[in-house]
Amino acid sequence: MSKQRDFDLVVFGATGFTGALTAAYLARHAPANLRWALAGRTPSKLEAVRNSLAAIDPRLEVMELLHADTTDPATLDAVAARSRVVITTVGPYLQYGEPLVAACAAHGTDYVDLTGEPEFVDRMYLAHHATAVSSGARLVHACGFDSIPHDLGALHAITHLAPTGPVTLRGVVRASGTFSGGTFHSALGAFSRVKQGQQTFRQRLKVEPRPEGRSSRAVSGKPHKDPDLGLWLLPLPTIDPQVVARSGAALAAYGPSFRYSHFAGVRRLPVAAGAVVSVAGLFAAAQVPPLRRALLKRVPQGEGPDEARRKKSWFSVDFIGESEGRTVHTKVSGGDPGYTETAKMLAESALCLAYDTNPVTSGQVTTAVAMGENLTARLQATGIRFETIT
Secondary structure (H helix, E strand, C coil): CCCCCCEEEEEECCCCHHHHHHHHHHHHHCCCCCCEEEEECCHHHHHHHHHHHHHHCHHHHHCCEEECECCEHHHHHHHHHHEEEEEECCCCHHHHCHHHHHHHHHHCCEEEECCCCHHHHHHHHHHHHHHHHHHCCEEECCCECCEHHHHHHHHHHHHHHCCCCCEEEEEEEEEECCCCHHHHHHHHHHHCCHHHHHHHHHHHHHHCCCCCCCEEEECCCCCEECCCCCCEEEECCCCHHHHHHHHHHHCHHHCCEEEEEEEEEECCHHHHHHHHHHHHHHHHHHCCHHHHHHHHHHCCCCCCCCHHHHHCCEEEEEEEEEECCEEEEEEEEECCCCCHHHHHHHHHHHHHHHHCCCCCCCEECCHHHHCCHHHHHHHHHCCCEEEECC
16 A cells, blocks of 8 residues: 655654664664654654764754654544654553554554553454454554564575474574663563453453464473573573464465464573573562552663673574474574664564565565565674575
8 A cells, every 4th residue: 555655764863772772773774765753742852862963974963853652543633644654662551542543543553662551452453453454454562572583584584394194393582781761560460460361361362363274382391401502491481482483474485373372481490490480470569559669660671781891792592493303503693682782673574564565465464474574684784694594
């Protein structure tokens, strides 16, 4: 669907830490002819971001600034009507995200975000998927470390496995870096809403079509030592396995029966035990409102580590795929996962939607379904590695 709009891309949330990194990445790497703007509710903060971008590229000193406020849906509607693609880094998304999703779905505007909140994604599917299918909008959630390395990494593994029979695939995440305040707020919010999240997930299962003659599921694994990697594996209760399973359901290349499990990998058993205790403690604290509020105050949103610290951070995700006696080991790896690489992934996702010839699709779709190999190629060109080990 052709979209004659004022802008190719609008960044909503550029006054926050990750949003500013995303805007700076675009200033350095976007095509010279990109027509883009910043959107937010505070003009002075937007002007400060624009000034920082103009220091990178002087042409951006005349960049247009748009008023957008999550409490005023009309402003978001106006932004969506003027742009082909909208990036948003404004979270927690369960609290602030729906009005912009609704506006993009209604106007046929492509949408990308950084959410790692399963309940939010399921709610947006129930409320706005059908509208987006009709309008031609592609609603692509989880376009940062949640869940691009896992979703596109699984696709990369499947491409090399080329299965004709049942597939089991496990992803094993290792990382060194500082998690973002937004991620922490979203995680505690999800921990405090387990029942609501499960109810929404079941509602989605009732209405979402399933592939004919095929199946695709996320499977909860158990803690164990991986015989291939030599790591202790801990099941990760993130959105990533749900995203991968949805890609598996949508794409026939994943085989007739696809099962995905998702783990954190650690080398030493005491570290694994400590991680389990820490997560259990956070989960328990999230159930007690005063404790949850105290934790949220200690980790503010919109802040993050300096560049020197980010340069020391890294991530890797190993994928072990098995099908009919064959095994493939692939890996996705890169730099700082929580900020630098996340901003890069989000920006390249939006550019991919704006410029590339992608598969024809609409509605709420995953990165593998919406962009697939095009986005993988973009990320490889930026230094994120997709490798085949064996």
